[in-house]
Amino acid sequence: MIKISDLHASIEGREIIRGIDLEVRPGEVHAIMGPNGSGKSTLANVLAGREAYEVTQGSVEFLGKDLLELEPEVRAREGLFLAFQYPVEIPGVSNTYFLRVALNEIRRHQGLDELDALDFLELVRTKVRELHMREDLLERQLNTGFSGGEKKKNEILHMAVLEPKLAILDETDSGLDIDALRIVADGVNALRAENRSFIVVTHYQRLLEYIVPDRVHVLSEGRIVRSGGSDLALELEEKGYGWVQEEQA
Amino acid sequence: MSDKTHLSEDEQHLEDLTNADYKYGFVTDIESDSLPPGLDEEVIAAISAKKNEPPFMLEFRLRAFRKWQQMEEPDWAKLKIDPVDYQAISYFSAPKKKDGPKSLDEVDPELLETFEKLGIPLGERERLAGVAVDAVFDSVSVATTFKEKLTELGIIFCPISEAVQNHPELVRKYLGSVVPTGDNFFSALNSAVFSDGSFVYIPKGVRCPMELSTYFRINAQNTGQFERTLIIADEGAQVSYLEGCTAPMRDENQLHAAVVELVALDEAKIKYSTVQNWYPGDKNGKGGIYNFVTKRGLCAGRASRISWTQVETGSAITWKYPGCILKGDDSVGEFYSVALTNNFQQADTGTKMVHIGKNTSSTVISKGISAGQGQNTYRGLVEIHRGAEGARNFSQCDSMLMGDRCGAHTFPYIDVRNPKAKVEHEATTSKISEDQIFFCQQRGIDLEEAVSMIVNGFCKEVMSELPMEFAVEAQKLLGVSLEGSVG
Ligand SMILES: Nc1ncnc2c1ncn2[C@@H]1O[C@H](COP(=O)(O)OP(=O)(O)OP(=O)(O)O)[C@@H](O)[C@H]1O
Numbered sequence: 001m002i003k004i005s006d007l008h009a010s011i012e013g014r015e016i017i018r019g020i021d022l023e024v025r026p027g028e029v030h031a032i033m034g035p036n037g038s039g040k041s042t043l044a045n046v047l048a049g050r051e052a053y054e055v056t057q058g059s060v061e062f063l064g065k066d067l068l069e070l071e072p073e074v075r076a077r078e079g080l081f082l083a084f085q086y087p088v089e090i091p092g093v094s095n096t097y098f099l100r101v102a103l104n105e106i107r108r109h110q111g112l113d114e115l116d117a118l119d120f121l122e123l124v125r126t127k128v129r130e131l132h133m134r135e136d137l138l139e140r141q142l143n144t145g146f147s148g149g150e151k152k153k154n155e156i157l158h159m160a161v162l163e164p165k166l167a168i169l170d171e172t173d174s175g176l177d178i179d180a181l182r183i184v185a186d187g188v189n190a191l192r193a194e195n196r197s198f199i200v201v202t203h204y205q206r207l208l209e210y211i212v213p214d215r216v217h218v219l220s221e222g223r224i225v226r227s228g229g230s231d232l233a234l235e236l237e238e239k240g241y242g243w244v245q246e247e248q249a
Numbered sequence: 250m251s252d253k254t255h256l257s258e259d260e261q262h263l264e265d266l267t268n269a270d271y272k273y274g275f276v277t278d279i280e281s282d283s284l285p286p287g288l289d290e291e292v293i294a295a296i297s298a299k300k301n302e303p304p305f306m307l308e309f310r311l312r313a314f315r316k317w318q319q320m321e322e323p324d325w326a327k328l329k330i331d332p333v334d335y336q337a338i339s340y341f342s343a344p345k346k347k348d349g350p351k352s353l354d355e356v357d358p359e360l361l362e363t364f365e366k367l368g369i370p371l372g373e374r375e376r377l378a379g380v381a382v383d384a385v386f387d388s389v390s391v392a393t394t395f396k397e398k399l400t401e402l403g404i405i406f407c408p409i410s411e412a413v414q415n416h417p418e419l420v421r422k423y424l425g426s427v428v429p430t431g432d433n434f435f436s437a438l439n440s441a442v443f444s445d446g447s448f449v450y451i452p453k454g455v456r457c458p459m460e461l462s463t464y465f466r467i468n469a470q471n472t473g474q475f476e477r478t479l480i481i482a483d484e485g486a487q488v489s490y491l492e493g494c495t496a497p498m499r500d501e502n503q504l505h506a507a508v509v510e511l512v513a514l515d516e517a518k519i520k521y522s523t524v525q526n527w528y529p530g531d532k533n534g535k536g537g538i539y540n541f542v543t544k545r546g547l548c549a550g551r552a553s554r555i556s557w558t559q560v561e562t563g564s565a566i567t568w569k570y571p572g573c574i575l576k577g578d579d580s581v582g583e584f585y586s587v588a589l590t591n592n593f594q595q596a597d598t599g600t601k602m603v604h605i606g607k608n609t610s611s612t613v614i615s616k617g618i619s620a621g622q623g624q625n626t627y628r629g630l631v632e633i634h635r636g637a638e639g640a641r642n643f644s645q646c647d648s649m650l651m652g653d654r655c656g657a658h659t660f661p662y663i664d665v666r667n668p669k670a671k672v673e674h675e676a677t678t679s680k681i682s683e684d685q686i687f688f689c690q691q692r693g694i695d696l697e698e699a700v701s702m703i704v705n706g707f708c709k710e711v712m713s714e715l716p717m718e719f720a721v722e723a724q725k726l727l728g729v730s731l732e733g734s735v736g
Pocket residue numbers: 011012016034035036037038039040041042043052085
C-alpha cells in the first residue's frame with residue numbers, strides 16, 4: 001500500500017521528521033503513538049501533501065507511484081485520505097455539496113461516472129444511517145459551528161463516503177465521548193477490507209481496544225523509536241513514553 | 250520550500266485565477282447613428298427631438314442639464330478617478346435600423362450573435378425560462394418579448410422611450426420622483442441625456458408571473474451609456490426585475506451613469522437584482538468602465554417592500570448606493586450585495602436606508618471580496634427620522650481579502666433621531682485560509698475549485714437572494730458552479 005523510506009521533512013528550516021521507515025501492507029492497520037510534538041501530525045500532513053513542509057530526503061511509494069511527486073488533490077483522488085486533527089470550517093458551503101464535489105472529482109479521476117445530486121443524496125443518507133450519525137450533519141455548512149466531536153465524526157463520514165484506499169486518522173478519537181468513540185471505531189471497522197489500510201494516530205489505548213491494530217509504532221522526535229504488536233499500546237499506557245525514550249537512550 | 254514562499258506561491262495562483270481573461274471583449278460592427286461628441290442645450294434638444302418626445306420631457310431634461318452645469322463631481326468616495334471629459338462623449342447612438350423589430354426574426358443577425366456570445370440566447374430564453382427580455386443595445390431597445398402575455402394582465406414592460414410616447418401620464422408623475430434631477434452630479438447628467446432604459450408598471454393587485462429582465466450592453470465606441478429605469482408597483486402588486494450586463498473590451502474608459510427609480514405603493518413588493526460585469530480594465534488597470542449609478546427605491550405605501558440584490562464583479566470603478574426610502578409605515582427595505590474587486594478595480598458601494606414611517610425595518614448584508622490590488626469600500630447610511638417609531642435596522646458587512654496588496658474599508662454612517670429605534674451593525678474581515686484550501690485539496694478538489702467554493706460560501710447569504718436564473722450566472726461570475734447544490 002504505502003512504503004515510506006528514510007523520510008526527512010522540515011518546516012521553516014527546522015527538521016521535524018528525521019528519518020522514518022514504515023511499510024503498511026494492504027488490509028493492515030498501523031497505530032502511531034508518541035508524545036506531543038513528536039511529529040505525528042507532521043508525518044500525516046507530509047503524506048497528504050501539505051506544501052508548507054519540505055521533504056529533504058527519502059521517498060514514499062503509494063500503490064506503486066511516487067507519492068511525493070503528486071499534487072495533494074491527486075493524492076486524494078488516488079485514494080489517500082487524511083482525517084484532520086483539527087478539521088477546518090468552510091462557512092456557507094453545505095457539507096453535502098462539498099462531499100458530492102469531492103466524490104465526483106475522485107470518481108472522475110478513477111474513470112467512474114459522476115453521481116447526480118439525487119443519487120448522491122441517497123448514498124450519503126445511507127452512510128449517515130450506517131454510521132449512526134444524525135442527518136442534520138448533511139444540511140449544515142461544512143464544520144461551521146460544529147462541536148469538536150461533531151467535526152471528528154464528520155471526518156469519518158467523509159471517509160466512509162470517499163472510500164479511500166489508505167486512511168490516515170490523526171487523533172480522530174481525541175475529544176470524543178464514549179458513544180462518539182464507538183461511532184468512530186465502528187466506522188473504521190466497517191471499512192476495514194483486504195485492499196484498504198489505515199494509519200491511526202492516537203494517544204489512547206482505548207481506541208485500539210476497538211480498532212485492533214496489526215502494528216503499533218512509537219514516534220519520538222521525528223523517528224520511530226519502537227514498533228510492536230497491539231500489546232505495545234497497553235505497555236505504553238502503563239509505563240508512559242519515558243520508558244521507550246529511556247530505553248532507546 | 251519554506252512556509253513563506255509557499256504562501257506567496259499560493260497567492261500567486263489565486264491571482265492567476267482571478268486574472269482569467271475577460272471573456273466578453275469583442276466589438277459588434279454595426280453602423281451607428283450618432284450625435285457628434287459634446288453637450289449643450291442644443292444637443293439635449295436634438296436627443297429629445299430624435300426621440301420625438303413631448304414638451305414635458307424636454308423641460309425635464311433641460312432642467313436637469315442646468316442643474317448639472319452648476320454641480321461638481323463628488324469627491325468623497327474612496328476612489329481614484331481619472332478626470333472625465335464630458336465634452337468628448339457622444340450622447341446619442343442608435344443602431345441604424347429604422348422601426349423597431351416586432352419579433353426576433355427582424356432583429357439584426359449580428360446583434361443576435363452578440364447576444365449569443367454573451368450567453369444570452371434571446372430565443373432560448375423566450376422559450377425556456379419564461380423571462381421577458383427587453384434588451385438594450387447601446388441606447389435603443391431592440392427586442393422585447395413576452396409583451397402580449399404581460400399586456401393581458403395590464404402590465405406595462407417596455408423601453409422607457411416608448412412609455413414616454415404611450416404612457417406620458419405615468420412617466421410624468423413618477424420620473425424624477427424618487428431621484429430628483431438635482432440629486433447628484435451623475436443623476437443630473439443622466440436626467441439630461443438619458444437615451445433609453447426600461448419602464449415597468451404593475452397594476453393594482455397584480456403579481457407579475459415572470460421575472461422581468463434586461464441585458465445592457467455598451468457598444469459604439471466613445472458612447473456614454475445613460476440608462477434610465479423606472480418601475481412602479483401599484484397597491485398590492487409584486488414584481489421581480491433582473492438587470493445584467495457585460496461589456497466589450499475597450500482601451501479608453503467609458504462612462505456609465507444609470508439611474509433607476511422604484512416606487513412601491515401600499516403593500517407592493519419590488520425585488521431588483523443586478524449582476525454587473527462591465528469590462529473591468531486590464532491587469533495593469535488600463536481601460537474599464539466607470540460605473541456611476543444612482544439607484545433608489547421609494548416605499549411610498551404602507552407595508553410595502555423593496556429589496557435590492559447586487560453582484561458587482563465588473564467595472565474599473567463602481568460608485569453605487571442602491572437605497573430605500575421607507576416612507577410608508579411598516580415598510581421594509583433590503584440590500585444584499587457582493588462586490589468583487591481585482592487587479593486595479595475600485596468599488597465604493599453600499600446603501601442608504603432612510604426610515605421615515607413607523608415600524609419600518611431594513612436589512613443590509615454586504616460581502617466585499619478584494620483580490621490583486623483591488624480596493625473595496627462599503628459605505629452605508631442608516632438614517633432614522635424622528636417620527637420613525639419602532640424603526641429597526643440590521644447591517645452586516647463582511648470583507649474577504651485575497652493576498653496582501655488589496656484593501657477593504659467599511660464606512661457605516663448612522664444617524665438616529667428617534668431614541669427608541671434599534672440599529673445594529675456587525676462587521677468582519679477575513680482571509681481565505683491556507684488550511685481551508687488544503688482541506689479541500691485533501692478531499693480531491695483542486696485549488697481553483699476550492700477558491701471558488703470558499704468564495705461562494707462566503708457570499709451565500711447574498712447569492713441565495715438572487716432569482717434562480719440569475720444565481721447561476723452570478724456563481725459562474727464568481728468562478729464557481731454551485732449549480733444543483735443540495736442542502
Ligand atoms: N506549521 C508549523 N510551523 C512551525 N512549526 C510547526 C508547524 N507544524 C508543526 N510544527 C512543529 O513540529 C513539531 C511536531 O508537530 P506535530 O504537530 O507534528 O506534533 P504531533 O506529534 O502531532 O503532536 P500532538 O500530539 O500534540 O498532536 C512541533 O514542535 C511543532 O511545533
